[in-house]
Amino acid sequence: MMKKLWNSLQEISKVLLLLLLLAGTFSYAMFQGGFVSWFLFYSFLPFSLYSILIMLYPLSDFNVTRSIQSEELKAGSRVTVTIQLNRKFPIPLFYLVVEDQVSTSFFSTAEISQVKKLIYPGFKQSIKLQYEFENLPRGEHHFTSTDLKTGDFLGIFQKSKKIEAADTILVYPSYVPMTYQPIQVQYDQGVASTDVKIQRDTTMATGLREYQPGDRVSWIHWKSFARTNDLMTKEFEERKSHDVCLILDRTPSPLFEDLVSFIASLSRAVLKKGAQAGYISSGNTVQRVPVKNGDHHQRQIDYQLAKVQADSEAPFNDAIKKEISRMSQSVVLLVVTSSLTRELVQQLHDYSRNNSAVAVFLVKNAKNNTKNSDEQQIKALASSKGIMVRDCFAGHFSNVFAEVKQA
Incomplete structure (x- = not known):
């Protein structure tokens, strides 16, 4: 209320000032007379009228x-x-x-x-x-x-x-082309990768049933037809698909944008390989994208990555503890972080006990490649527990799985 009153008083004072200047030049012309005084008045008049026009124009x-x-x-x-x-x-x-x-x-x-x-x-x-x-x-x-x-x-x-x-x-987020190598079940010295193309919907025959309209010709069991003269169709059992869950560390870090870029690149590589991918991150809010595949699913992951912020106040291992406990033990965990801790390794080991593969991608600054003795010890601990830890240098993400294959 006081602010509006003050603004109104300011506007009134400006109008009064303008009228005073106009009256002053007119009075000067009337009393002084002569060309100069009237020239001053007529010169000032259009400027004053324009000022009034601006005052009135909304x-x-x-x-x-x-x-x-x-x-x-x-x-x-x-x-x-x-x-x-x-x-x-x-x-x-x-x-x-x-x-x-x-x-x-x-x-x-x-x-x-x-x-x-x-x-x-x-x-x-x-x-x-x-x-x-x-x-x-x-x-x-x-x-x-x-x-x-x-x-x-x-x-x-x-x-x-x-x-x-x-x-x-x-x-x-930006992304780079990457060729994903599926992480296999752990061995004594860590995990392995394979070049085999993942076929999610491949099936195997487990029995026979009567032929139904719509069944493919390739499904017909011709040997039984030759014996009984009745059309029989093979029954199939779906094989377990290769499901991957990407987990992003949202702890504040100078490399957070590189972490997001790596997740975006990795999700594309996984889906392109034929696997199914999900995404989880935990901070002030929890982002969850279920394990699925397809272009629409990729857009869902990208949408979450576009909005994600480095806003986690809890340690990374505590932030993902609840989320990991909900997952199926058949899901492969790919964890992306810029800091490796013993607590995180132990948390991932608890998940991987039931023959589940786990890999940690440790994103680093390519300009600061100094070796840390404590980090080397934690990597050795992770390897002994069947958890692969791979260094990923910002700007060189496309070669990550080529290095995994060589390893």
Whole structure:
């Protein structure tokens, strides 16, 4: 209430100041006379009238439309944003400052000046301007509104208007091509991988039944038909599929974006191999994507990875303890983290006791490849418990499974 009253008093004082200046120049012309005094009055008159016009002109006359080049982008890409301004009354504007309000997550790689433009619209009723964001950060970014500011030549009246124009773009994590090698059941010295293409729906015959319309010709048991002259169809039993669950460490880390990129690359490689993949991460919220396959399923994983944040306050082994206990013992665990601890190794070992394969992908900075004695001891402990630990250096993810095969 007090703020509105103060703003009203300011506007009234500006009007009084303008009228006082206008009255002063007119009085000077009347009493002084002569060319110079009247020239001063007539020179000031259009500026004062324009100031009054700006005071009366509502910036709500503007209609703002924002268009984005693509609403689904990949981290590191570029996006072009176009703002279209339209108005009904072509009141001449000396200048107009247009500022797009964007969530602060955008500015990790972009300058704030990119969304603030100074234009000179004049009498234009339609104005179009563009700006670009380069090297987009991963995440969900929101455009909330567009702020317009203008004023008069004298600087007495300055007007601003916030026009609501909400938009959202989702920037998916970057990924690299990767060839997945399925992790097999553990041996004494760890786990192994195989080059065999996974056939999820392959089956094996377990018996015979009467032929039913719709059965494939290849399913008919011709030997029994030759003996009995009755059509019989083979019955099949589905073989267990290769199910993989990807687990992301959401503990705050300088390498968190690399972890997300590795998970995105790994999920594509797993699904391309013919396996089924699920995804779990735990922080302030829990993200769960069930073990399935297909392009739509990949988009579900990507959607969760686009929104995930490094917001876990609990140790990683505690964060995933509850989630692991819910899983089927036939699911292969692929854990992606940037920090390896004894507690995590023990947690994964408890899961892997029932012949379940577990692998840990330890993401590191390629520039800092110093050996840590404590880390080497934990790796040896993991290996003795049948858990594979593989170093993955940021920027070199595509070779991870080639190294696994060699190992």
